[in-house]
Amino acid sequence: MNDKKWKTSIAGIVDGEVIIHGYKVTDLIDKVNFTEAIWLELKGELPTEKERAMLDAILISTIDNGLGPPSMTNARNSASAGNPMQAAVAAGILGVGDFHGGAIEGCAKLLQMGLTADKLVEKVISSGDRIAGFGHKVYEVDPRATQIFAKSRELGFFGEHCNLATEVERVLEEKKGKKIPINVDGAIAAVISDMGFDYRLGKGFFLIGRVVGLVAHIFEEMVREKPYRRISSEEIEYDGEPVRKLDKAK
Ligand SMILES: CC(C)(COP(=O)(O)OP(=O)(O)OC[C@H]1O[C@@H](n2cnc3c(N)ncnc32)[C@H](O)[C@@H]1OP(=O)(O)O)[C@@H](O)C(=O)NCCC(=O)NCCS
Structure with missing residues (x-):
């Protein structure tokens, strides 16, 4: 029994029943909701009601933010080319x-290093990098980040990592001379850190939520749009070499 090569403490089949962290899946189907089951998979225990509500809020914030970002354009382009659902979802995930x-993940890793805000900002900026979880293409203040922090305060999860993230935003503004707001990724990173999740699970939260949006968008692409959509030629410019003679013997 002990020398089996493939081991997992997450789930298995015992006496013909699927069990997840010791609970029969038939009992879970009967008694828990999806978010509670996600928490169980990730943490090994069922969440409290507050933990469930916080994870719900995090997952909802990641589901969709329209057609613009790479995950969604990748997925819809892939579906438009005629790929099946699973391939288009995979394409969307590769857009993350x-x-x-x-x-x-990057932001939670920084927040979990035990640095002060000054040291954290200095460390990243001096290496020429950007601080993961800060800045946004569209928002001056990311309303999703504001809402995640409001929810974390309400539910009692606004702790040392959320405070640190807020402090990092202030120090970053001081250093750069302009506001580079904490974004939804940064707020999630801070809250999951205060909830005791390992930073290496960071991308997982986004992926779990975003798959919902990908499936919906891919289905819409399939049923609503003609196949093979192209980027409009007005948005495309060739700025390479002008047409030239190919001077080469056959
Ligand atoms: C999201 C992002 C790509 C938006 O970029 P942007 O608004 O186009 O920002 P710009 O490229 O115009 O940069 C503007 C200035 O702010 C700085 N800046 C932007 N985000 C920064 C960050 N996270 N950390 C440090 N500096 C940052 C840039 O270095 C630049 O400084 P400069 O004017 O001295 O060169 C960028 O903020 C970023 O890379 N953030 C980190 C990754 C992240 O959190 N992504 C999740 C987005 S939801």
């Missing part, structure tokens, strides 16, 4: 990166 959705 350090600058979109993926910043939760």
